[in-house]
Amino acid sequence: MKVAFKVIQLCCLVFPAFVLEGSAAIAFASERTVRTFSDFLAVVAKEGDTFSSLSQEYLNDPSWDWFIAECNETGSLKAGQTVIIPLRPDKRGGLTLRGYQTVPVLAYHNISPGKSDKMTVKQEMFEQQMALLKEKGYRVVSLDQFFDFLEFKGSIPPKSVVITFDDGWLSAYEIVLPILKKYGYPATLFIYTNIIGRNSKSVSWTQLLEMTAQGIAVQAHTMSHRNLAHPGKKESFKEYFENLEKELSGSREIIKKKLNLEAKYLAYPYGDTTSLVVELAKKLGYRGALTVKRGGNPFFVPNYRVNRSAIYGDFTLSHFERSLAIFQEQSLK
Amino acid sequence: MKNQFAEKGFWLLLVLMILSVSGCATSPDKPAQTLPTPSPDKSRQPLPPSALPGQEKTKGKDPLYEVAEQYRLKAREDEKIGDLPGALRAWEIVKGILPDDEEAGGETLKLKKQIPAFADQHFQKGLVLFRSHSYALARKEFLTALYLNRDHPEAIHYLKHKLAEEDFLVYPVKKGDTIRGVAAKFYKDPQKDFLIARFNDLKVDSQIEPPRVLRLPVLDSPSAKRPPLSPPTAVDLAPGKILDFQDDLEKSKEAYQRGNYRESAALAEKIVVSDPENREYRELMNASYYELGTQLGREKKYDEALKAFHRVDSGYKDRDTQVIQNRKQLAEFHYLRGVKFYIEEEIESAIQEWQVTLTLEPAHANAKKDIQNGRTILQNLKKMK
Numbered sequence: 001m002k003v004a005f006k007v008i009q010l011c012c013l014v015f016p017a018f019v020l021e022g023s024a025a026i027a028f029a030s031e032r033t034v035r036t037f038s039d040f041l042a043v044v045a046k047e048g049d050t051f052s053s054l055s056q057e058y059l060n061d062p063s064w065d066w067f068i069a070e071c072n073e074t075g076s077l078k079a080g081q082t083v084i085i086p087l088r089p090d091k092r093g094g095l096t097l098r099g100y101q102t103v104p105v106l107a108y109h110n111i112s113p114g115k116s117d118k119m120t121v122k123q124e125m126f127e128q129q130m131a132l133l134k135e136k137g138y139r140v141v142s143l144d145q146f147f148d149f150l151e152f153k154g155s156i157p158p159k160s161v162v163i164t165f166d167d168g169w170l171s172a173y174e175i176v177l178p179i180l181k182k183y184g185y186p187a188t189l190f191i192y193t194n195i196i197g198r199n200s201k202s203v204s205w206t207q208l209l210e211m212t213a214q215g216i217a218v219q220a221h222t223m224s225h226r227n228l229a230h231p232g233k234k235e236s237f238k239e240y241f242e243n244l245e246k247e248l249s250g251s252r253e254i255i256k257k258k259l260n261l262e263a264k265y266l267a268y269p270y271g272d273t274t275s276l277v278v279e280l281a282k283k284l285g286y287r288g289a290l291t292v293k294r295g296g297n298p299f300f301v302p303n304y305r306v307n308r309s310a311i312y313g314d315f316t317l318s319h320f321e322r323s324l325a326i327f328q329e330q331s332l333k
Numbered sequence: 334m335k336n337q338f339a340e341k342g343f344w345l346l347l348v349l350m351i352l353s354v355s356g357c358a359t360s361p362d363k364p365a366q367t368l369p370t371p372s373p374d375k376s377r378q379p380l381p382p383s384a385l386p387g388q389e390k391t392k393g394k395d396p397l398y399e400v401a402e403q404y405r406l407k408a409r410e411d412e413k414i415g416d417l418p419g420a421l422r423a424w425e426i427v428k429g430i431l432p433d434d435e436e437a438g439g440e441t442l443k444l445k446k447q448i449p450a451f452a453d454q455h456f457q458k459g460l461v462l463f464r465s466h467s468y469a470l471a472r473k474e475f476l477t478a479l480y481l482n483r484d485h486p487e488a489i490h491y492l493k494h495k496l497a498e499e500d501f502l503v504y505p506v507k508k509g510d511t512i513r514g515v516a517a518k519f520y521k522d523p524q525k526d527f528l529i530a531r532f533n534d535l536k537v538d539s540q541i542e543p544p545r546v547l548r549l550p551v552l553d554s555p556s557a558k559r560p561p562l563s564p565p566t567a568v569d570l571a572p573g574k575i576l577d578f579q580d581d582l583e584k585s586k587e588a589y590q591r592g593n594y595r596e597s598a599a600l601a602e603k604i605v606v607s608d609p610e611n612r613e614y615r616e617l618m619n620a621s622y623y624e625l626g627t628q629l630g631r632e633k634k635y636d637e638a639l640k641a642f643h644r645v646d647s648g649y650k651d652r653d654t655q656v657i658q659n660r661k662q663l664a665e666f667h668y669l670r671g672v673k674f675y676i677e678e679e680i681e682s683a684i685q686e687w688q689v690t691l692t693l694e695p696a697h698a699n700a701k702k703d704i705q706n707g708r709t710i711l712q713n714l715k716k717m718k
Contacts, residue, residue, distance in 0.1 A: 036396065037429035042397055071422075073407070082400050095480040097416045124519040151487050223654070231424055238527060275500035279550035282500075283532060300472075300492040333415050 007207055034058075040086045047079040066157045067091065068138070091155035093299045100295025100330040103146055107267075107308040110201075111171040116297040116313035117122055123175050129311070129320050133161060138324065140185040142263055143217060147288050148224050150299050152308070160328050163187040164308065166221060166267055168195050173207040181214065190221035190267035190290075193254040205258045220255060220263040220286075222247040226236065228274035244277060248284050252302070264290065271308065278304040296325030375646045395655075400432040408440065417448050418481060435681060435711055439704075443688045452482035457643055459491065464605075471531055500551045506541045519549055522679070544580070585617055594625035598644070626655060635663035664694035671703065680707045 035042040041058055051065035054077075055103070067089045069075060077083065079111075094101020126216040133140060139157040141149075146162045148154030163180075166174050168191040180187050189211070197204040204230075212218055222228065224247065231240035252263045264287040271292025281289050281304055288303040295307040309323040368447040385506045408423035428437035459474030471491070478488040504515060512530055526537045532548050535541070584602035595613040600619035606613045626641035639659045645652040671686030690700040 039425055040429060042400065042430070044396070082396065083406075084400065087423070090483060092483050095476060095478060095483075097414070097419070097480070100476060128575070152483075152493075237522075237525070241528065241531075275551035275553050278500040279548075280533065300496070302493075302497045330473060330476070331478045 042214040059288040110169040142186040191223040219265040597621040
């Protein structure tokens with residue numbers, strides 16, 4: 001008898017899509033046909049829809065567009081096309097059958113309109129690099145999103161990149177900020193507090209305040225930019241340790257006082273660290289810390305030894321592109 | 334109608350015999366007759382996807398029919414290449430659109446059982462490799478476990494923490510220890526007492542007593558010169574691991590003596606993870622899980638028994654035979670449950686059970702045959718309507 005009942009249920013499917021039936025409910029959202037199922041929606045795209053607009057409308061977040069595209073195995077969207085939108089998207093860890101996602105964190109220092117040297121990238125080149133990211137479909141994500149990825153808490157797009165600037169150069173305000181705004185890229189500035197507002201090449205606290213208001217994150221890079229991994233020649237071990245504490249907690253206190261921000265991340269000066277420094281950063285409540293060891297970061301990289309790839313002034317565009325390691329192949333069968 | 338089958342045991346046996354001889358769709362016996370009469374000969378061959386039950390009526394009318402068929406193809410393809418989570422996602426979409434589709438229903442149920450089981454197998458394999466210091470291979474297994482099942486906190490823990498060189502040691506305080514003494518012992522410098530005090534929120538002259546544990550930052554050279562991940566050098570000094578197992582060891586042994594194997598196994602496993610090299614701990618863990626598995630097998634809890642035996646090292650006593658036997662028993666259990674459903678005319682549930690049987694024992698001839706027969710019956714039923 002149960003079999004017969006199920007057959008009757010099956011017959012219900014004969015009704016056209018516009019009729020309310022069985023497990024599927026119908027809704028009209030601005031002339032768009034939508035059918036709701038328990039785990040997903042089936043949406044018929046209308047003129048002008050993009051993956052991003054659908055993602056915004058149905059997942060309350062435009063940044064899941066890549067996921068919708070991936071689920072439907074298509075890169076383009078046409079009016080009249082039926083799109084499946086999973087309601088509980090989850091790609092934590094960026095794991096696939098063929099390997100796992102890695103996220104490059106780029107480290108810039110100074111940007112200059114004229115000359116370049118190793119630590120100074122020419123403005124023109126910087127602009128080309130930012131344009132390349134957009135053209136080739138990379139997604140710039142914030143450091144917070146990146147750490148959610150590292151902690152297996154959140155998913156980020158498969159071609160994610162993080163952008164950071166070290167030290168506190170004036171160019172961050174004068175050159176970098178307008179370019180980042182143009183592309184809508186989030187970025188993080190690691191400042192060492194002693195240099196801020198000290199000379200004509202360094203950014204001021206007022207400028208930093210303006211930058212944070214425009215979505216640029218400011219994080220810690222110690223007070224003096226000393227190498228944390230080695231005691232000074234005349235430092236006893238105890239003095240060395242006390243100075244480490246000052247560098248790590250002092251810079252955070254100053255950022256708090258000047259910008260009213262809680263710094264959560266630390267960029268080690270020269271990228272150098274030791275277990276003692278790592279343990280101290282943990283003890284003081286930093287969420288993570290970054291080196292300058294080149295390479296992308298899988299989610300399982302230790303939070304206090306995050307890799308960063310420095311972008312140098314003598315890089316060509318193809319050098320730059322080679323720094324964008326977004327995937328590690330390894331068959332996961 | 335169910336009243337006719339008060340003597341279920343008898344019918345179960347009878348149907349079993351029939352199934353293994355002739356297949357149920359053609360059986361003239363009573364249980365099969367209670368089903369609407371199928372037309373067996375036409376439907377021996379599996380039907381092509383376009384003619385799957387219920388769909389011929391929806392074709393051309395439901396705009397989602399085509400979408401469901403695309404996902405069906407994707408699901409089959411994913412399954413073929415071993416992408417089980419991908420296949421499950423696709424089947425769930427097919428099932429959502431065509432709720433009565435047997436293939437989608439069966440595959441979804443099968444994969445939902447299979448995937449966590451496979452994930453756990455990879456995790457266990459990873460543990461064995463980790464214990465034998467094959468870290469790269471262990472990582473691959475943990476990653477595979479996590480790929481299959483994103484909610485596998487143990488795999489995440491191993492990948493994030495166990496496989497990374499820890500930056501601290503954990504020292505369980507012993508009676509008579511002082512902070513200065515611990516500094517002298519581990520840093521070869523009593524004046525580093527302030528460091529221990531700082532990292533443990535103590536004062537240098539604070540009294541310390543068991544069962545307190547101290548966190549000791551490793552004093553090493555800069556990161557570039559860090560050695561590759563290596564096994565702990567001494568039992569009482571392991572990176573990031575709790576060192577005092579004595580308590581858990583005693584508790585575990587006690588529990589074993591009392592016959593509480595579940596508790597002794599859990600405690601022993603905790604100790605083994607901290608010190609994989611120690612033979613005594615391993616023996617205790619193996620013995621505990623072995624006894625637990627045997628006990629559960631006797632209670633006919635084959636599912637749990639299988640899990641317990643999986644935790645025992647391969648080659649320990651007759652563990653490998655036990656695994657095979659329990660898997661067989663479990664397969665048979667699901668097979669019989671399928672037969673019971675069949676008798677109660679719940680053909681779809683019966684098929685699902687038989688699919689689980691096949692997962693556990695791919696060579697189970699009756700399950701294979703009965704699934705086909707079940708599908709045939711369903712298809713014919715729908716045609717009749």
